[in-house]
Amino acid sequence: MIFSLLDELLIFSAATVLVALVLGRGLAVGWMVTILYAGQLLVLIKMAALGYGGDPIASELSLSVMGQDLSWRFDALSWFFALITLVAALLTSWFSCGEWERKFKQQGGNVWLFHLAMALNVFTMLILLASGDLLSLFIGWELVSWAGFLLMAVAGGVATKAAMRYITYAVVGGMSIFGGIALVYAAAGSLQYEAILIAVEKMSTGQLWMLVLLFGSGFGIKMGLLPFHLWQAAAYAETPGPGSAFLGAISSRMGLFAILLVLVKLFGIVNIDSLKIPFTLIDARDLLAWIAVFTIIFPTYTALKQNDARYLLAWHGIGQGGYMLLGLVTANSLGAAGGLLHVLNYAACQAALLMAVFAVMHRTGTADLNKLGGLVTRMPLSFLVLLTGIIGLAGLPPMNGFVSKWLVYRSLLEDGMPLLFLGTIIGTLGTILSVYKLIHNMFLGQLRVEHEPVREAPWSMMIPMLILAGTIFVTGLLPGIPLTWVTAALQTIGLTGPEITLGGIESSSGSLDMIWVIGVLFAGFGIGAVIFYSAGPSKRVHQLDNYAGGHFLTADVRYQYSDNFYSGLMHLIKGWYRGSFQWLENSITSLVEFLSLGMQGIYRRANSEFYLLSTALFIIAWVVF
């Protein structure tokens, strides 16, 4: 049997799990696992032809269980997602090596379990991405869910509670998909994609709606789409540092991958007009688009309220997923490319941001935004990484987030969807406000006394962070490189991408060339610098040089403007935070509790069987005679 490249990749990945399992208690396991991730990445790079429109690579392994054929293969879409997954795994695992690991162990963490959970997550994600039919997709899906549960629960305590909440949501989603699969199987008689494509054409509108809802909500739960988003922030934020960065970067995108594969490719949701909601003007596609927009807005403004840097970023992660979905459901070439490109761009930004936050946490022991400040003098490189990240996340040039968001905005305007566009603008405003809060409360302002001895993060953390920051800039400068992969990936799900140039896209209605944009931007910086340096001598001001509100404070009174940040704004919008989703979740829990009590009551009643059997007896006697 000759192994294909995909088999090599999966075997490599399985070997990583095995190494983490068996040697995980030994020395330097972190480095060992990191090197193995690099090996996996190399195998993936050997498959790079996929990213440029090469033929799918099939696995030699195929099974037939109880009449079901299972197969696995990689195409451009899988390759694109796998690339992000493996780079994220490599860098976050690198981040965890050395000092972080030692500190984690000191605090009573289980390093073995952590590395094992990470390796399992990567392995299961690759299995999911490689799925060649609906059944193997579901198997991969469930495996990813449970591997995620393991990683989230590693930290214990609060994290376990969050993980429990996650797994409950995830199982609801899983069962929703499972039900959908049963219905598909009943209609198509098979779970192979080809058979389903044929069956979909014959389905009635009702059937199609049912399936779209079942699969959509199932996959949407993992993406944290409204109204299923409540689990995500805590679950991601409480995961141990590198794990959190990894999950934040890629985990919930698995939901997007599945949506693309099932809803877009199989059900062709973006091309079907027949899925109209009765008595309204919107169809299934609009519904998804609006869900996406609300997913952008609500979680982003919830993020604005957070006082824990990890939670702030995790809430953002939910919101950013909305942009991706929004771009993809507009389904014109610009929007689709923008949405998919945002997966990569966002992953790079989020990983960099979370790593920077965890680097600060590593040194200061806290991620509480009210207890930090002024760290720019102590951790300048981390500051730089965080700055790069927030510019990218907010979608401003010269970072990569600008490109993907520009594409999404552009497609909304071109398709004539001004309301959706307005929604995204409101969302972006929230993003800019909250990432400013993040960088201000951590790095700007005055250094706290207790943080005087803080040093820059160790190099084992710094190098992966800098690599990510570099990626954010380079993919912003030369978006043509990832856009080529994106176009190839879009083709596999039946969408077309735009014309690509190295610096952006070529379009009749307006091109984008980031090399020019950034050139102009830097020229502007240059002019500014010329003015600055030609304006004569400048005075250097010390960080503790206070002059606030017309009052002179001495340097020993530290002035921190971080508590109750944005109090004016919050005063204006606080009425909008109603916690309706939380209320909904609580009422469902209460309902289950109530039913549960009732059912126990049935079994506790001592004589219930008497009543029941005697009535049964009477009825039967009545029937007989």
Add this chain to the structure above:
Amino acid sequence: MNNLVLTIALPLLGAFLLPVVMRLSQALGLWLGPIILGYGCWLLGNLWFSDISLPLSVAIGGFDAPYGINLYLDSLALLFAFAVQLLGLICWPYGLNQDTARRQALMLLLVAASTGLALSGDLFNLYVFYELAAVATFGLVVASSTSAAYAATFRYLILSGIGSVLTLLGIALIYSQTGTLNLAHLAQLAPELLNNRLGLTAYLLILIGIGVKAELFPVNAWVPEIYATASSRLSGFLAGLLSKLALLIILRLLVLIFDQPEAVQIVLILGILGVISGEFAAWRAKDMRRMLGFSSIGQLGIIFIALSLPDERGLLALLALSLHHLVIKTGLFMLADGWGGSLERLTGAAKRSPVGAALFTLFALSLVGVPPLPGFWAKFTLITELAAQSEPLYLIGLLVFLLATVIETSYLFRIVVKLYSSAETTSEQPEHQQLPGLSLATASLFGIALLTATVLIAPIGDGLQAVAAEAKNTELYIQTVIPATPGGQL
């Protein structure tokens, strides 16, 4: 082929001899039971691999069916008979005193009756063995001699007694209509004589009567209390196997005699109610054994839903779910041996017995249906089959099943999390209950079986498919038992 009778006769004989033998020689008494059961396993295992063509019918006492009594052995019966002997051996109450001698005798009686239930080819014998099993169960539950056990047993006794009366009434009705109790003969006569309201009434009576043991809603009120008070090994046997044997009887009745839509529908409805009541009740249970009991009600409900499915794949789902539940529930009850009682005490128990905690997690994962564990394939077969039905009631069944899985995950993994959480209350409760070595070893056995099945899922699936096809073949059943007549007329 008369060896087959030995699998029933030997344990029966052993049950009566054991107390005597125990007095004569303790060593012999200690080994008598296991030897009998081991021999039974060997005998049935041999049959499986021998080249004897199944199914076959064994006439007892030289009279051919339908006038004489016969044992019917197809792959399904063989599978369950083997499971009975094996599980009897695994759940054997080891020990060396007069008290355990009594228990061992009762256990042998239970095994004999259960094997009889799996093999009998006529209704009357099924009834006799059913009663025998019930009597043995009462004795075994009471053997733990706590007041709670007495109370639970009394309740069970009453419920079971009423159930027996109803079953007998149903059988009498059938006899009054057809004049025979041989299943094959009944299968021939049923389309003419029992396809009416009276037949349906008889069926309902038997269903409710036998349903007591099969944990059928609503005659399952005994379940939580009995499982909470009986020894874990016994609970494992009862929940794992005896319930399935009662189910097997209902299956035979449905396939052979009462092939009517109403008969199937009532099973479906009761199954759905069982799932809802059992799973919801388990969600709030504060005690490990009660939780397992409620969860068992829910699982049996799912199995009843599978039972109501009309075709072969439905039967495949039923078999897969039953065998899976057998392995998982028995394994879980073994763990409850040390972890019974309040769930609160389990906090941090994984530190004390990591293997036990790992097994619990494994069982929970499979019970929830996480691929690629066998539970997933069983559930997959069930839901695809449910979705394929045109009756809307089946879709409700599907919905309830999916909902139940979510609830199941919630309560099972609350325990898993508890097991692995670091014990903060160690100062308060220094002693966790330790898992007894024997139970842990037994549970490990089930864990290994589960993992083996995961790897060998493809051949196992094919095997079960063949078993299901054979069991669904009414014509074959009639031909095997009454070969002289071409099916249809006597």
